[in-house]
Amino acid sequence: MKNKKLVGTVAALSIGASLLAGCSTGGSKDDGKTHIEFFSTKVENSNTYKELIKDFEKKNPKISVDLTSPPDAGTVIKTRLTKNDLPDIIASGDDTTFTNLADSGELRDLSDKGFKDNIQPAFIDMVKKDYKKSSALYGIPYATNGNGVIYNKDKFEKLGIKETPKTWDEFIADLDKAKAAGEIPIYFTLKDAWTGMVALNSVAAPVGADQFAKDKTDGKTTFKKSYSEVADKLLTLEKYGHKDNLGVAYGDGNTAFAQGKGVFYLQGNWAIPEILKANPDAKLGVFPFPATNDVKQNKLVSGIDVLFSETKATKHQKEADKFIEFLASQDSAQTYTKEQKSFSAVNGVTQDDPTLAGYKDSFANGNIAGYADHFFPASLNAPNIVQDFFIKKNKDAFLTKMDKEWDKVANRK
Template sequence: MAKWIRRLGAASLLGVLLTLTACGSGQSADGKVHIEFFQNKPEAKGSFDKLIAKFNEENPDIVVTQTNPPDAEMVLMTRVVKSDVPDIIGMGATDTYSVLGQSGIFADLAGEPFLDRINPRYMQMLNDLTGQEAINGIPYAANADGIMYNRAIFEKLNLEVPKTWDEFMEVAQKVKEAGVTPFYLTYKDDWTTNLLFNALAPNIAGIDFFLERRDNKVSFEDPVMQEVADKALAVLPYGTNDNFGRTYADGNRAFANGEAAMYIQGSWAIPEIRKANADIDLGFFATPTGDDAEANKLVSGVDTLLAVAESTEHREESMKFIEFLIEDENIAQYIKEQTAFSAVEGIDQNDPAVAELQPYFDSGRLVDFADHYIPAAVQLNSLVQEFLQRGDADAFLKRLDSEWTKVANRRS
């Protein structure tokens, strides 16, 4: 995996690291320590504002300020190049995190006492992403990718939640025969085309496939990925009459108002759906990807992790804020407001909409998102969207392989 050591690209990362200066926050005229908390989720800004206000009140000598810009990952990368790294960073377990995690930007948090409270499966996901044993990110909140369904429609059509792929397709056919749209597909937004891929690939091919692809031991043209592609195509006939003309916002409203029985989405969409219809009887099940129901895993990744800048002058105060965020009361408040799942053990998500997912968390039947292991420069979303429009699985897998190789060669 040494060949996969990642770089920031246009900027010379080595130069950045050698000249990295302290963060812009610090001791001010008011005698308080000012800390910047930079996080990437606009929908979570309100939740973090509440927690920050509570922390600042309990810690009068520290002032935490939240930064939440549009296109946050790009802003963060730009700031890193300019040696302006925020004290604390909240972000998803993405390719950007992997790049920064391997580059010495984040402090190693090994030995912190609260690590014993973090779900080790999510910790391992971060280590797999960076290919390192250093602990430079603390999993905070997780999400889930699967199938939402309208319980009222299922009850009316006398349908049971499918447990296998064949049952899944049978349910879709029954719904269609009843004159109801089985899936409201929102493939005008390319990122939504990748949601089914993210469920199929980790379950059918396994995350190890992507780790082996880094070392050039496997190819996307291997038969196991052909099955992933074929199943992604199989859903299309059960969508709307305009699968590539509907957006994520369209889907949230339409599904909320009963225009489809099922919705391929993530748990992050639940608050938006409820804004459109607070009374919807919403259910959520893990995508049944194969023939063995017991082998099926829920796709759940680190939606928000917390990292501390290696360059911060206020590590002690930064760690105090992180410790505050993972206190039971505070993480419980966050996941309730965000319909997320706690990476802190012992804190359950009690929303009835996702009750059917809890057994997967209890038993550890979880697997990470496939696209967390695919470099952003590969542009997976647009590749999947183009593939679904054209229907040529062979061409898609060949192109995915070639784009991966191009990016890998640039990073080697």
């Protein structure tokens, strides 16, 4: 789901991506195969893709799939767009990178593809809501996620916490219990600005992402009016962190949590494979973030973590179609879902990992809320504003800045 802000210049990244791409939109190399470039905006799932690609190439020996998965992929793909150097297939989240590409007219309509029928209709509809040309289908939903709380089961047992909290007050009570026992209640990784959005999206779920965005655009509300309690709760949570909340990055945080530092970790299910890489024996669980004291209002924040698009630039539509069809098959999607600890948009694919049992009821009952920031203007730069809020802890300045930057974007249209 996430858009990492990693160190490196755009120029260096775009050059690296171009080198990795080879013949990004075209043709056969000296090996006599047709090469298609598969560009992924997530680095965590690269090993899973590599194994799926090996399987695909065995079954299709005349096609070679070249995986490109650079850091800061959103910036790289924007740079490549300006240079007319787009890959054949793009795997991204249902985020601003995707919607900007869809609105640019550079993606192919996949509405008539048979592999679309492998996907649950609710997720197809979710994708179509997110860009202006809603009659077309510019992305095939694949993996879905849960943005909530990961917890250490051994710490729960040590602290005598019998069940996961269902309300805000219960959560605060558990945080107080952890703090009193000398534990780090929440392990934060706010050095990477995007990780602050995990907390914001969770706390803001009851506000209603799409309705707030509509009302804000129509001048019916402001961040000052609707996000005052959200800001207060973010500051409350930050107090339960460690001594260096803003000095630890996401990768280091995964390792630290794997090593037993922290009882709770505000992250999506995408972090679980990374934590288990650092410590395969870590005993983890998950639960939806309890943003209020009304259990009925507390929903699991979820969205499409991966979808597949084809660019109009591809000269190998047939091969690109074949690869997406392969990925969207039940067998391939089940492999991805199991390895990446995700949930699937593909019909018939289940997630049976006990680590994720805490999210099952939410998905089964449709007790889901959208990501607040997916409805923010692309150029709002909310992660940096939220990060600054955690640094300065000035609620009024934070909400004023969010309103001002939103309005500035709106006035440019």
